[in-house]
Amino acid sequence: MARAFxxxxxxxxxxxxxxxxxxxxxxxxxxxxxxxxxxxxTGDAWADLVASMGGTLDVGHDDRLQxxxxxxxxxxxxxxxxxxxxxxxxxxxxxxxxxxLTEEGLRQRKSGNLDxxxxxxxAADDDQVDLDLAQAxxxxxxxxxxxxxxxxxxxxxxxxxxxxxxxxxxxxxxxDPAAYAVAWYDFLTWLQETLTSALMGEPGSTV
Numbered sequence: 001m002a003r004a005f006x007x008x009x010x011x012x013x014x015x016x017x018x019x020x021x022x023x024x025x026x027x028x029x030x031x032x033x034x035x036x037x038x039x040x041x042t043g044d045a046w047a048d049l050v051a052s053m054g055g056t057l058d059v060g061h062d063d064r065l066q067x068x069x070x071x072x073x074x075x076x077x078x079x080x081x082x083x084x085x086x087x088x089x090x091x092x093x094x095x096x097x098x099x100x101l102t103e104e105g106l107r108q109r110k111s112g113n114l115d116x117x118x119x120x121x122x123a124a125d126d127d128q129v130d131l132d133l134a135q136a137x138x139x140x141x142x143x144x145x146x147x148x149x150x151x152x153x154x155x156x157x158x159x160x161x162x163x164x165x166x167x168x169x170x171x172x173x174x175x176d177p178a179a180y181a182v183a184w185y186d187f188l189t190w191l192q193e194t195l196t197s198a199l200m201g202e203p204g205s206t207v
Contacts, residue, residue, distance in 0.1 A: 004191075005205075006194075007198040007201060012195065013129065014195070015127050016127060017127050024188075027184070027188075030149070031145050032115070032118070034077060034083070078152060079148070082157075114142045116142070117139045117142035136198070143191060146188060147188045150181065150185050154182065154185060
């Protein structure tokens with residue numbers, strides 16, 4: 001049975017059983033796979049920076065903004081637009097250029113957060129997930145991305161979408177995959193909220 005993340009000195013600890021950790025790890029793995037950097041880090045900070053910006057630092061010419069008709073690429077998973085949002089919603093050309101310059105670096109950072117979270121789940125001892133503050137920050141960011149992905153798969157983009165989905169649950173059997181997915185979406189929301197509260201040191205969030 002899960003126990004919320006709580007602050008214990010300079011550590012943040014939760015209790016998640018084997019099934020909870022396995023499902024959470026599976027969701028994180030799927031998110032990590034979707035976000036996998038197209039250019040893997042080399043360890044050379046300068047080379048990685050240039051690669052993350054599309055292989056060029058020549059960004060001063062306005063004509064580079066021409067010819068981008070649509071921010072969404074053909075065949076692109078719409079979930080990526082939730083995880084890697086456009087930087088400028090009013091101008092497709094500017095948004096496309098912003099994405100070209102920033103998306104690779106963002107993929108690497110988000111993938112890194114998921115790697116940290118996965119490693120801490122794997123290292124759980126006696127169902128206890130133990131995080132230092134840096135790991136907790138990465139973990140909460142990883143949970144955010146997993147919720148965004150699952151929310152996109154469930155069609156939850158607005159409060160109205162969520163209300164409509166929850167209203168429809170009464171018509172579903174307990175073993176319906178949609179009901180199962182919503183239950184895990186709720187679990188992720190609760191876990192993220194308790195971890196955020198523990199990081200912020202809110203009342204009731206300490207051991």
